[in-house]
Amino acid sequence: MNASHDDQDGLEPRVGPAPKDDPDFHPYHHPAAGWGAAKSVTRVLVRERALVDGPRAIMRMNHENVGFDCPGCAWPDDTKGLHLDICENGIKHVTWEMTGKRVGPEFFAAHSVTELSGWSDFDLEDQGRLTEPMVYDPESDHYVPISWHDAFELAGRTLRELDSPHQASYYTSGRLGNEATFLYQLMARELGTNNLPDCSNMCHEASGRALQASLGTGKGTVDLKDWETTDALFIMGVNAASNAPRMLTALAEAHRRGAQIVHINPLVEAAATRTIVPHDFLDMATFHSTRTSTLNIQPRIGGDMALLRGMAKAVLEQAKADPKALDRSFIDRHTANFEEYKALCEATSWEEIEHQSGVERDDILKVARVYRDADRSIVSWCLGVSQHEHGVDTVREIVNVLLLRGNLGREGAGPSPVRGHSNVQGNRTCGIDHRPSEEFLDRLAAACRIDPPREHGLDTVGTIEAMHRGDVKVFVGMGGNFALAAPDTPYTYEALRSCELTVQVSTKLNRSHLVHGRQALILPCLGRTEKDHQRHGVQSTSVEDSMSMVHLSVGMKRPASRHLLSEPAIIAGIARAALPESRTPWEWYIEDYDRIRDTMEEALDGFEDFNRRVRLPLGFRIKQPARELVFLTPSGRAEFSTAPLPDVVPAPGTLALGTMRSHDQWNTTIYSDNDRYRGIKNLRTLVFMNKDDMRERGLSEFDPVDIVSTAKDGSTRSLAGYLAIPYDIPRGSAAGYMPEMNVLCALCDYSTQSDQPLMKHVKVTITAAT
Ligand SMILES: Nc1nc2c(c(=O)[nH]1)N[C@H]1C(S)=C(S)[C@@H](COP(=O)(O)OP(=O)(O)OC[C@H]3O[C@@H](n4cnc5c(=O)[nH]c(N)nc54)[C@H](O)[C@@H]3O)O[C@H]1N2
Ligand SMILES: Nc1nc2c(c(=O)[nH]1)N[C@H]1C(S)=C(S)[C@@H](COP(=O)(O)OP(=O)(O)OC[C@H]3O[C@@H](n4cnc5c(=O)[nH]c(N)nc54)[C@H](O)[C@@H]3O)O[C@H]1N2
Numbered sequence: 001m002n003a004s005h006d007d008q009d010g011l012e013p014r015v016g017p018a019p020k021d022d023p024d025f026h027p028y029h030h031p032a033a034g035w036g037a038a039k040s041v042t043r044v045l046v047r048e049r050a051l052v053d054g055p056r057a058i059m060r061m062n063h064e065n066v067g068f069d070c071p072g073c074a075w076p077d078d079t080k081g082l083h084l085d086i087c088e089n090g091i092k093h094v095t096w097e098m099t100g101k102r103v104g105p106e107f108f109a110a111h112s113v114t115e116l117s118g119w120s121d122f123d124l125e126d127q128g129r130l131t132e133p134m135v136y137d138p139e140s141d142h143y144v145p146i147s148w149h150d151a152f153e154l155a156g157r158t159l160r161e162l163d164s165p166h167q168a169s170y171y172t173s174g175r176l177g178n179e180a181t182f183l184y185q186l187m188a189r190e191l192g193t194n195n196l197p198d199c200s201n202m203c204h205e206a207s208g209r210a211l212q213a214s215l216g217t218g219k220g221t222v223d224l225k226d227w228e229t230t231d232a233l234f235i236m237g238v239n240a241a242s243n244a245p246r247m248l249t250a251l252a253e254a255h256r257r258g259a260q261i262v263h264i265n266p267l268v269e270a271a272a273t274r275t276i277v278p279h280d281f282l283d284m285a286t287f288h289s290t291r292t293s294t295l296n297i298q299p300r301i302g303g304d305m306a307l308l309r310g311m312a313k314a315v316l317e318q319a320k321a322d323p324k325a326l327d328r329s330f331i332d333r334h335t336a337n338f339e340e341y342k343a344l345c346e347a348t349s350w351e352e353i354e355h356q357s358g359v360e361r362d363d364i365l366k367v368a369r370v371y372r373d374a375d376r377s378i379v380s381w382c383l384g385v386s387q388h389e390h391g392v393d394t395v396r397e398i399v400n401v402l403l404l405r406g407n408l409g410r411e412g413a414g415p416s417p418v419r420g421h422s423n424v425q426g427n428r429t430c431g432i433d434h435r436p437s438e439e440f441l442d443r444l445a446a447a448c449r450i451d452p453p454r455e456h457g458l459d460t461v462g463t464i465e466a467m468h469r470g471d472v473k474v475f476v477g478m479g480g481n482f483a484l485a486a487p488d489t490p491y492t493y494e495a496l497r498s499c500e501l502t503v504q505v506s507t508k509l510n511r512s513h514l515v516h517g518r519q520a521l522i523l524p525c526l527g528r529t530e531k532d533h534q535r536h537g538v539q540s541t542s543v544e545d546s547m548s549m550v551h552l553s554v555g556m557k558r559p560a561s562r563h564l565l566s567e568p569a570i571i572a573g574i575a576r577a578a579l580p581e582s583r584t585p586w587e588w589y590i591e592d593y594d595r596i597r598d599t600m601e602e603a604l605d606g607f608e609d610f611n612r613r614v615r616l617p618l619g620f621r622i623k624q625p626a627r628e629l630v631f632l633t634p635s636g637r638a639e640f641s642t643a644p645l646p647d648v649v650p651a652p653g654t655l656a657l658g659t660m661r662s663h664d665q666w667n668t669t670i671y672s673d674n675d676r677y678r679g680i681k682n683l684r685t686l687v688f689m690n691k692d693d694m695r696e697r698g699l700s701e702f703d704p705v706d707i708v709s710t711a712k713d714g715s716t717r718s719l720a721g722y723l724a725i726p727y728d729i730p731r732g733s734a735a736g737y738m739p740e741m742n743v744l745c746a747l748c749d750y751s752t753q754s755d756q757p758l759m760k761h762v763k764v765t766i767t768a769a770t
């Protein structure tokens with residue numbers, strides 16, 4: 001079955017394994033969000049002992065410049081003055097940061113690193129917030145307290161003593177605010193390297209490169225207003241109900257006003273059925289759900305590009321009888337390579353398109369019909385599209401399809417990638433890029449009076465390889481949990497362990513503190529919810545959402561410990577120690593973040609009048625040239641791409657495995673072992689499979705299986721004892737949870753187009769456990 005219409009009623013209940021000790025267990029079959037979400041939030045509030053502060057903080061979240069930005073996902077804030085735009089998972093996220101539990105020196109004195117290494121990841125983070133800087137003591141195998149001064153000196157000295165600045169690499173997780181981001185990349189470049197890997201190397205690198213090549217700008221062009229006015233939404237490869245829950249509101253509203261909503265996903269996810277809009281309390285009271293889908297299409301894993309090619313082929317075929325199917329005047333005035341692309345679509349047979357997409361022609365024609373009939377269309381996507389070998393080609397194919405009908409540069413139309421971490425887009429805008437452009441470096445050099453290195457630096461995969469070879473000796477992690485988030489877990493562990501020094505700037509204890517270099521520092525920082533007091537008073541930081549809106553975030557909670565420093569202050573401390581002669585006024589910047597913003601205004605494109613505009617009620621939108629139909633491409637036009645379809649069909653006996661998040665997790669942070677919308681409770685060591693693929697292997701529900709992956713270089717990796725769960729997923733495709741399944745992702749399995757690890761396309765065999 002490839003397509004299912006919304007006349008099928010809601011979610012099929014999918015039975016997870018009933019835990020023996022839980023008489024209350026029942027598979028989940030209610031609409032997404034709503035009361036289930038409310039109950040789940042309350043559990044987290046109680047567990048984190050945040051019942052008083054939690055709700056108060058949440059009421060301040062995402063308000064017009066008076067609260068803090070939700071540290072969860074990057075979905076934009078509601079622009080229509082709906083002053084409470086929150087979601088279950090955002091609340092869990094905030095409460096997770098505001099926990100009353102603490103990890104101080106006594107904790108580290110009581111537990112050695114070897115002992116902690118045996119703890120589960122959940123138990124590590126569950127200890128609460130880190131309170132003081134700590135240094136690893138190899139004699140005792142314990143972390144012991146260190147003063148901030150000595151910690152900076154240790155980091156600074158090690159960096160100063162390197163033979164080359166390229167022996168250090170500076171990772172960014174997408175939570176870091178813009179001001180800290182700017183200082184961080186400035187420090188790396190003043191030291192002399194562009195080694196700036198970030199989490200984006202694992203999520204939307206492909207999207208950025210594709211949009212840059214097609215449209216001359218690495219970002220989406222639409223905003224929330226476009227979502228509110230579009231006629232058709234195509235939602236590809238995103239589990240919105242769990243990972244961008246505030247999108248549900250937009251989908252429900254779109255459905256109410258009669259827009260078409262097509263979900264393209266091998267799995268029919270909760271958002272592809274119906275939702276109770278989270279902040280619609282009346283709806284919650286009456287249990288009234290709104291549909292959030294009009295058509296579901298289930299391609300095989302990796303089949304999206306063929307499906308899009310089929311849509312284009314169908315539209316081009318329609319255009320023969322119905323010239324209005326194409327926007328000829330848009331194509332003629334604003335695009336390049338149309339004839340080549342048209343010829344390519346004609347030359348690609350329907351047989352190949354059906355085979356590669358895993359979707360029947362009739363169903364592709366249905367999607368194409370929705371697209372043809374819509375005056376304005378938006379295509380939105382996330383990791384299901386980007387984490388593939390041909391991620392760049394697929395995103396470019398999305399743009400190709402949009403260009404055919406002039407779905408760009410007008411209200412209600414355009415490409416709309418769903419970004420991950422709350423400021424991952426801002427990190428890139430503010431300079432976290434291992435391949436910076438010459439123009440960027442020239443402006444940075446002039447504004448900051450430094451001489452930045454011109455050669456490209458290392459990204460995430462490149463950094464792991466270089467650490468493993470011994471070429472990178474210092475790893476700095478500005479947030480995140482690199483050890484677990486990165487592919488090839490044992491290999492990444494070896495890489496980190498061969499470092500001379502690892503520095504982790506974190507809020508909570510995690511695996512990356514235990515998988516460390518010969519010397520190691522844990523530097524605890526303020527969270528986004530907390531008040532950041534500096535010499536000139538309480539400071540705010542800015543962030544950029546998925547739709548290029550930049551606004552201020554102001555913490556209001558008392559810091560978890562009086563020893564915490566802000567991320568900008570930690571960066572300035574390391575920078576001063578590493579660059580004693582630096583003319584950059586590091587200390588002066590930290591007294592008042594307006595000063596950082598003044599320099600950013602000089603150095604960055606789109607930040608004119610930064611300090612004033614960022615204080616406007618909803619902040620400001622960074623100009624998108626492509627939205628104004630200005631294309632910074634070689635041809636000065638939007639460029640159709642003409643890539644051949646890749647072969648994504650699994651070899652006989654093998655399956656394509658996608659690794660993904662459960663509902664109750666934030667990347668490497670696992671809140672519980674439940675995945676409510678997929679009907680799973682108390683289980684993460686599972687693999688979702690098509691029932692016929694299971695039958696072929698003699699497997700029944702919950703049978704233990706061995707999963708063996710084969711990498712590009714022929715090496716194999718395995719996981720034993722996972723439980724097979726029958727699921728509505730196309731034959732040949734399977735799915736399971738990250739980060740556990742990273743042991744199956746070989747480091748050499750990255751895309752040659754984007755260098756992104758192939759986390760959604762692991763080639764595996766699955767057999768009954770031996
Ligand atoms: N609550 C919560 N929110 C989050 C996060 C979190 O961990 N928890 N993480 C944040 C981050 S950093 C990111 S990047 C985003 C990630 O957001 P998502 O992209 O939604 O993340 P995944 O859970 O990896 O889900 C991938 C989706 O792609 C589908 N998929 C897999 N393979 C394919 C394919 O070949 N084609 C198509 N069309 N679909 C496919 C899967 O079925 C799944 O629905 O979410 C952000 N928001
Ligand atoms: N197999 C597989 N692997 C994946 C993915 C996948 O789909 N499949 N997805 C990839 C993606 S999209 C991403 S983005 C990465 C995620 O990679 P990361 O961003 O590296 O990981 P997180 O789990 O988000 O990081 C959690 C840690 O961040 C720290 N932290 C939280 N808040 C703050 C803060 O305000 N400041 C600081 N300094 N630290 C803070 C806490 O100590 C916490 O333990 O994982 C990638 N890995």
Ligand SMILES: [Mo]
Nearest residue numbers: 199203420421
């Ligand atoms: Mo991400």
